[in-house]
Amino acid sequence: MSFRILVAVCLAYVTVLFVVAFIAERRAQNGNIGWLRSPVVYTLSLSIYCTAWTFYGAVGYAARSGLEFVTIYLGPTLVFVGWWWVLRKLVRIGRRERVTSIADLISARYGKSNLLGVIVTVISVAASTPYIALQLQSVTLSFGVFASDAPTGWALPDQGATALWVAAGLALFTILFGTRNLDANERHHGVVTAIALEAVVKLVALLAVGIFVVWGVADGWGDVIARTKASPISQWPLVPGRWIGLTFVSAAAVLTLPRMFQVMVVENVDERHLATASWAFPLYLMLISLFVLPIAVVGLSELPAGANPDLFVLTLPLAFDRDNLAMLAFLGGFSSATSMVIV
């Protein structure tokens, strides 16, 4: 598969995102919101919790430390299943105070203190900048996988340049659909709809790779379990402190990450959507992590020893000459990186 095709598919995909966001924005302006404010779109937009870190990193994490990777998804699951305790109140307060960001919320609790708002904003910016860089790095890395795999023809393009172009494109998207309309309630139907679409893409991509790995490479679940028992991660040395701590941190993260706060509280149009999200979002997380362990185990047993486990999602289909599947996986990773950066 040539690099040209890869770039063309990426551009086509981004164009589709632009069109979807544009149509959604237009419909919202005409007051014709309809399905745009359905609980399904709300739940899917929450999936920006799963960034490229999840898409590529979870498999790498599982290949290194086994089952510990699920803590990252168990925490949010508990938070959403327990929506009646915290989320319901958070959304209610957010709507009453017309909160537009987490900095706004915290300062609102202390008499709209400006200084506090500034501090929280600075912390959020400082914390999310390396995170965004990580997403861009994952996109360039996955470009690199295809590049190194190509037999001849083109050299690996400059990684910095790739990252810069991706960043520029995303910034354009954000300006067009994000910051352009600064109204009081700060709802961005275009962005949310595009993110919901990306959520579907990354779920489908990961499920497709998972199904291919379980029934295409391995011989069904029984074989996967047998391989798990034979793999280097067959034992589960659970350290209670890490297990509880990571679950707790991920639970806290889902509440306080600026991007989660944006889609969960600010973009919430109806409190009842939370009721649906309380089970649908954990379901999404479960489906995302369902095939992580099989992919890690099969990757460990099938690929050469030095292979980067963070890229198993891409390299496994490529190793079995499933270019289309690898392309889908690439788009999934691309989606998860871009949606996080946009928000």
Add this chain to the structure above:
Amino acid sequence: MRSPLHPVFLAQRAYRRRRLTDAARLLPLAGCFLFLLPIFWRPQDTGVADTASGGLYLFAVWAVLIVAAAGVAAKLGRHESDDTPDRDDPHGSGMG
């Protein structure tokens, strides 16, 4: 969405609603307990828990939790829209 099946007595409806919110509050605690339970697993032969069976257990608990949350959310949503229409949305339509 009043159906003829609903009882006429308000107290009974309030009672059911309270029990449902109790269930909604209890679910995450039950989930927390079940997810932390593997900490106490010490198989006799190896002394270290096994990834395959641990994974099956975790995903089974996860699935049960999701189904239970869906049940509670659906019932609660129905009660909510019957009893206390949302102030922001006077139509109080049922959840989708």
